[in-house]
Amino acid sequence: MNDSIPENTPQTGVRHAIPGDVSAIGALMERYAALGNVLPRTLHDIRHKLDDFYVIEEHSQVAGCGALEGFTPELAEIRSLMIAEDHAGRGLGGRLVDHLIAAARGRGFKRLMALTYVPDFFRRRGFEVVPKDALPEKVWGICVSCYKFNHCDETAVLKHL
Ligand SMILES: CC(C)(COP(=O)(O)OP(=O)(O)OC[C@H]1O[C@@H](n2cnc3c(N)ncnc32)[C@H](O)[C@@H]1OP(=O)(O)O)[C@@H](O)C(=O)NCCC(=O)NCCS
Numbered sequence: 001m002n003d004s005i006p007e008n009t010p011q012t013g014v015r016h017a018i019p020g021d022v023s024a025i026g027a028l029m030e031r032y033a034a035l036g037n038v039l040p041r042t043l044h045d046i047r048h049k050l051d052d053f054y055v056i057e058e059h060s061q062v063a064g065c066g067a068l069e070g071f072t073p074e075l076a077e078i079r080s081l082m083i084a085e086d087h088a089g090r091g092l093g094g095r096l097v098d099h100l101i102a103a104a105r106g107r108g109f110k111r112l113m114a115l116t117y118v119p120d121f122f123r124r125r126g127f128e129v130v131p132k133d134a135l136p137e138k139v140w141g142i143c144v145s146c147y148k149f150n151h152c153d154e155t156a157v158l159k160h161l
Contacts, residue, residue: 012092014099017053017065022046024062025053028082037117038080039146053080054103056096063087068100071137074110081114097125105161112161113138115154127157134158 017025026043033040046053052067064083070076078100083093104112114122115138119129132139135156143149 012056012058012063012095014054014056014096017050017055019047019050021053021055021062021065022050025055025065025080028062028065028084029080031085032082038082039148041080054096054099056083056092056099058087058092064092064096066096066100068103068107070107070109071141073108075135075137076104076107076109076112077138078112078114093121094125097122101125101159101161110161111158113156113158115143115152115156117154119155119157122157122159125159127159130156130158132156 022043025046029038029041029046032038049067049069052069053065054068055062055065057063062084064081064087066081067079068076069079078097081093081097081100083096101112112127113130113135114127115132116122119127123129132143132152135158138156143152146152148154
């Protein structure tokens, strides 16, 4: 599938993850899961779900990643969105989310959600804050087996596509 966006330049670009990206994604995961920004995922889980992952590269180096995971034929979630600290604050996270939004539309999803500690970042990309029980597919299908289920402090954000 060719789902490049026009903003890609020779220096930066978003593409589907490949097996060679697993260690870079794992390093981002190790860093940001330890800081509590994202839920931890093992290398095994990343490998298993690699088709969901996109990476953003700068000068041929992985600068960040994000995953687009479908729950139902109409609802998908952005997960594991991370930009390396030395690349942050320069628009890469926003571009990656724009790409995930376009990819979700291209795959026919009607709603795109995230659980996040940075709702304002998502608001800038057209998401709205919603109560978690507006997303029963996620809460009762996936969250129920999460270690944070009874004390989840993340904010649910949703965008209609
Ligand atoms: C959140 C994160 C992905 C943002 O990536 P980034 O490349 O630094 O963000 P960008 O430079 O693309 O910022 C895009 C816009 O969002 C804003 N923004 C960035 N981080 C923000 C934050 N933490 N809170 C609110 N707004 C934020 C920027 O000011 C910018 O606004 P503008 O378009 O009006 O100029 C990145 O900081 C990160 O990886 N954080 C740690 C992991 C994490 O929290 N992931 C989210 C899990 S859902």
